Amino acid sequence: MRALISKCLLGVACRYDGGAKYCNAVVDFANKLDKLTVCPEIAAQLPVPRPPAEQQGTCVVYKDGTDVTQEFVDGAQQELLRTKDFEPTIAVLKAKSPSCGVDRVFDGSFTGNLVLGDGIFTQLLKREEMCVVTEEMLEDVKPSVEHPVAIVLGTGLGHLASLVAPVRRIDYHDIDGFPMSAEPVSGHKFEATVGTVDGVPVVVYPGRIHLYQGYSAAEVVSLVRHAHRLGCKDIIFACATGVIDGNATPGLGVLTDHINLTGANPLADKDMLRDLDTPFVGMQDAYSFYLRSLAQGVAKDLGIKLQEGVYAGTLGPSFETAAEVAMLRSFGVSYVGMSTVCEVIMAHALGMNVLGLTLATNDAGDPTVNHETIRIQAEKHADDFERLVRGVLHLL
Structure with missing residues (x-):
């Protein structure tokens, strides 16, 4: 680079x-x-x-x-x-x-x-x-023990947590605001690891909860608020997505912006004001241009194809109709998924530097897709994803 x-x-x-x-x-x-x-x-x-x-x-x-x-x-x-x-x-x-x-x-x-x-x-x-x-x-953005990098992982990408040299582990159910009754979906694990990856201080969250499971936006962003309280200034969100044919192709991508189609916003909650001066937060540059550029530079050095595009966050759990895919294509959307947007809104409101990474596992609207096929496809690209994240951490 x-x-x-x-x-x-x-x-x-x-x-x-x-x-x-x-x-x-x-x-x-x-x-x-x-x-x-x-x-x-x-x-x-x-x-x-x-x-x-x-x-x-x-x-x-x-x-x-x-x-x-x-x-x-x-x-x-x-x-x-x-x-x-x-x-x-x-x-x-x-x-x-x-x-x-x-x-x-x-x-x-x-x-x-x-x-x-x-x-x-x-x-x-x-x-x-x-x-x-x-x-x-x-x-x-320079990581330290006082300011580790937070990494929130999505479906099929949780293996990165195994690279952490652990200092302590935190059960999600011990995190303020995380629902006590929550159980992980396939490909997720509800135990955060505090430690280092290649000597860089990190906090890795190898799973998340979703709006489509019936949880509130405030509950969905509880991991982000936890990372902020631990001192994290930088946060990496990883998610599996569908790709909008014509705007991107399956593979690794970095998010440049998003469209929130979930119908939810974590800032529309009075409890969020405990951490914020105001809920009226501008969302320009929510995805750090600097961190995106680091990721692109690392990918180029490693020979990893890394696309860029806009992410549309939907409520789910149903996948997209043909009409919805056509609409998203006309909106300039490259990736569509059922997570990330509420978390990014919260992180940006808290002043954190955000890097959004995605693995587009399938064409959006593919009638053969299901949660298990997404997990399997994500795991096939786990090596390149891990090399990319480790490269970014090294430069930080």
């Missing part, structure tokens, strides 16, 4: 003040992949040290008022040419700067105030549809 990384984050003294912004999380990440180091200001041959610069509208100015917009544009364009030759998957750039800031930049008042916007170089990268993040994202 290849990544662009700001030189200053790796310890190169190229910032305006003659220093660097060394970041351990970025250095650790850089040591696991091929990297191209970048600095638009150095590419523009601006001196080090130099006066501090910030964006004022569409311009970049020094603190004394000198307009250096053209220099910043020239440097950004030069680095973009190098970027296109290198073909990276992800860019990790210095937060807030007029060249490399992502989503927020200093406002030009030189008082430390921030405004919404991207740096000059970041704007060019986003036009190329590249995932661009800052060192703050890498620091936030």
